[in-house]
Amino acid sequence: MSQVMMNRRALLAALGATAALALSETPAMAALRRSKPFFQRIGKPIGLQLYTLGDMPVKDLDGTLAKLAAVGFTDIELPNFYNRTPADLRAAADKAGVRYSSIHMNMPGPFTGGTLSLMSSPQEIADGLNTLGIYQVFMPLCPLPEGFSIPEGKNPQVAIGDALREAGADHWKRTATLLNERAAALKPFGISLGYHNHNMEFAPLPDGTTGWEILMKETDPSLVNFELDLGWTSAAGLDPAVELGKLKGRVKAVHVKDVKATTKTNYVMSQDPTEVGSGRLQWAKILPAAQAAGVQHFYVEQEPPFAMDRLAAVTKSHGFLSRFVA
Structure with missing residues (x-):
């Protein structure tokens, strides 16, 4: 028998054994697999957006x-x-045993x-x-919007929301064009570009759309995530789980952030923040939805004001997530 035939038979036998093993998983084995904490089950780390720690860094x-x-x-x-x-930033990460992603x-x-x-040159950014x-x-x-300024005595968040609403759909279309252009410029250097939302993107515009809908429609899926x-x-x-479903294949990361039940619906960057697991977000729905949508990185983030020391707050969030089963 030729070596080629033997290798082919060995490969087929191995594939058959793998399929049989998958089919032989008992309900008890499946339940045990699902009972593992979410992040242990999917094999991904719990990350952090360093902004959360204010001026500590x-x-x-x-x-x-x-x-x-040390927290994890x-x-x-x-x-x-x-x-x-x-170079300085990288040296600090290497010394601590962490990585920037x-x-x-x-x-x-x-x-x-x-x-x-x-707007720096793609080569400078890539370097x-x-x-x-x-x-x-x-x-x-x-x-x-061009010429934006904050009127004296006006809340800056409200001023931004008002300016974006007045700028209308065209402003969001220009933003989408900018994202497409910069993403295309960075792609040859192996750098991907995406967009991170707040809540003003979801504000209804005069034409009945939202900035978020325009960004999803007008950005090139092959370039912008x-x-x-x-x-x-x-x-x-x-509902974050619903929005994750709409972004399937295009959402590369999430900010794992919780808010209190007292948070009122708004579009001017206002919320009542809290540690992950202490608020109203339904993590049993959201985390599996994020995995199904293709999320690669999960960064804990919390907005001020804090009810405790910032490091204690993120330690609490990490503890909740490291044990959470979903």
Whole structure:
């Protein structure tokens, strides 16, 4: 018998054994598999958006990352560059034994936290992110309408919401075009670009649509992905599990964020925040929906004000998620 025939028979036998094993799983075995904590079952780490810790990383990045590693957070999303070089940021991560897997990058302005912005050259962005080991970028906030300013005495969040509503659908279409253009420029360098939501994207526009609907429709699925912030989605009065279903195949990350039952539906970046598991979000529905939609990274994030020390808050959230069965 030829070696080719023997290899073919061995392969068929192995495939048959694998199929038989799958078919032979008893109800008890299936129940045992499902009884494992969600993150243990799917084999993914519980991540953290570093924004949650406020100025702790600014004052002591090495110490902050070491404390997070001790809690169990090893998958980190950066909110910006913290006015540090990519080499310095990478050295701190390596020292603590954590990795960066994503970063938020704004348009040029005071919130970039460094010299790079989304409008920097693709080569400059790629050089910086390759040093960090990052291949996914999210725009954390849509560009504000041209000429935007906050009237004296007006709540900034309300001013932003009002300006976006007045700018209408065209503003969101321009944002989609910008995302498509920047994503196409970054793709040859191995960098993916996505969009992270708050709740103003879900505000009804004069033409009956929403900014969120326009972004999903007008961005190129082969170029632009999404990071769904579950807490802000809930604050807009929507079911995060339903929204995850609409984004199947396009949602690469989520912000695992909880809000209190007292949070009222709004579109002006307002919520009553709390630790994950202490609020109203239905994690038994949401986490499996995220897995089914193709989410690769789960970043805990919490907005201020905090009811306890920030590190204690994220430790509580991690403890809940590490034990949660879904």
